[in-house]
Amino acid sequence: MTIEEEVKEYFKNSKPTHDFSHVKRVYNLCMKIGKKEKADLEVLRLASLLHDIGRIKGDEDHEIHSIEIAEKVMDKYKIDEKTKRNVIHCIKTHRYRNNAVPETLEAKILYDADKLDAIGAIGICRAYSFGGENGQKLYRKEDFSNKDIEVSRKLDxxxxxxxxxxxxxxxxxxxxxxxxxxxxxxEERNKFMKNFFLRLEKEIKGEL
Amino acid sequence: MTIEEEVKEYFKNSKPTHDFSHVKRVYNLCMKIGKKEKADLEVLRLASLLHDIGRIKGDEDHEIHSIEIAEKVMDKYKIDEKTKRNVIHCIKTHRYRNNAVPETLEAKILYDADKLDAIGAIGICRAYSFGGENGQKLYRKEDFSNKDIEVSRKLDxxxxxxxxxxxxxxxxxxxxxxxxxxxxxxEERNKFMKNFFLRLEKEIKGEL
Incomplete structure (x- = not known):
């Protein structure tokens, strides 16, 4: 079995917004950015495949669990120590939280790839799928004009x-x-997403 | 209370993909198309507000239940007989099923407006919200190339x-x-939707 096949097994009961397809998209983005930025592609391959594997134990602090499992998987596949250390650093800092700052090029790329999967067309799909899963309305009319959006985020x-x-x-x-x-x-994905929501507002008002 | 306020009450526990916001969008589209096609706007106002009201009793054959409730509401608001008959015909034929053919201009417009709310940006939002609600994956890779898509629709x-x-x-x-x-x-909404799914495929592959 390849590492990819082994990782896939961990995701077989995952929710649609964070399933193995997310891992694959992050992997694809890591390869794209990694080639351009001349990063270590083997580190990126392992880091992207393993970064969310700890979600099997819950979403909170999943990077800690991901590291534990990733170490075992990498030992099984006899990954060298230097690669392993870099991969662990990538996983540890991929959320850029609790002072876990991405310091290497590969860690920065994993952080970016994970964030990029939340925007663009795929970001829209994920936001609406998550909304459906959690009984959210498609929009409230005032969402589009609300200037005090931070406050409403804190609503239930x-x-x-x-x-x-x-x-x-x-x-x-x-x-x-x-x-x-x-x-x-x-920038490019953001532009697409911005146009989508401007258009959505017009459709809702019956203008398009 | 206005008819609109009264109808809104019926939808307070509806699912996001078929809640009162759908009714409002269909209403807005009916007004837009109705003005262009020189239809009876009062008939369209009542027909769009009342067309899905029977969903309170379940989605199947909801047009039958919508007619029952719509008649009571229209009697309460003393709507004249001719308008009422046209509204009932619109509701009865808005799904164009079981030989219920939209024969009047207003019935054709309600049918169109209801269908148009399933495409464009709002169609994408509704499809993904419904998907999330029902545990569907965002896509399967083969969906994009599958030539035998009718068969896979019949899968579970x-x-x-x-x-x-x-x-x-x-x-x-x-x-x-x-x-x-x-x-x-x-045509215009379809073009937007087509571009969205072409783009989505490219993002998934890491090309954008």
Whole structure:
């Protein structure tokens, strides 16, 4: 069995928004950005395949669990120590939380790829699939004009909508990515997403 | 209370893909198409507000239940007999099933408006929200190349995806609409939706 096949097994009961297809998309983006930025592609291959494997134990602090499982998998496949250390650093910092700062080129690329999968056409699909899963309305009319969107994000889960998610979070991702190629992709995906939501508003009003 | 407020009450526990926001969008489209096609706007107002009200009793054959409730509501608001008859015909034929053929201009417009709300940006949102609600994957890789898409639609519900829904059903809606203005809107929305799914495929492959 290849590492990819082994990782796939871990995701067989995952929810649609964070299943093995997410891992594969992050992998594809890592390869694309990695080639452009001249990164270590073997580190990126392993890091992208293994970064979310800890979600099997729950979403919170999943990077900690991912590291534990990733170490075992890499030992099984006899990955060399240097590669292993870099992969672990990538996984540890892929959420850029709790002072876990992506320091290597590969860690920055994994962080970017994971964020990029939340925007563009796929970001829209994921936001609406998550919304459906959690009983969210498609939008509330006031979402489009709400200036105080941060406040409404703190309202209860049921009142959240994919439009609020876009305005308060997804539209800002482009300003957080770390690599040049990541920024280029983020700007382009953001433009597409922005047009989508402008269009959606017009359709809702019966203008298109 | 206005009829609109009264109808809204019926939808307070509806699922996101068929809630009062759907009714409002269909209403807006009916007004847009109705003005262009010089239809009876009062008939369209009542027909669009009342067409899905029977869903409170379940989705199957909901047009039958909608008629029952719509008659009571229209009696309460003292709607004249001629308008009432035309509204009932619109509701009865809005799904164009079981030989219920939309014969009047207003019935054709309601049919078109209801179908148009399944395509374009809003169609994408609804397809993914429905998918999330029913545990569907965002796509299967083979959905994009599958030539035998009709067969896969008949697979079990869990294997269905919004991409199959688009290829087998939503992409064909433009050929079923009945009015000139409906056709114009459908062509334009279809073009947007087609580009969205072409783009989605490229993003998935890591090309964008």
């Amino acid at each position: 889960h049921k009142k959240h909508t994919p439009v609020i998610e876009y305005k308060a979070k997804l539209s800002r991702i482009k300003d957080t990515v770390l690599t040049e190629e990541g920024k280029r992709i983020a | 519900h869990k294997k269905h995806t919004p991409v199959i829904e688009y290829k087998a059903k939503l992409s064909r809606i433009k050929d079923t609409v009945l009015t000139e203005e409906g056709k114009r809107i459908a």
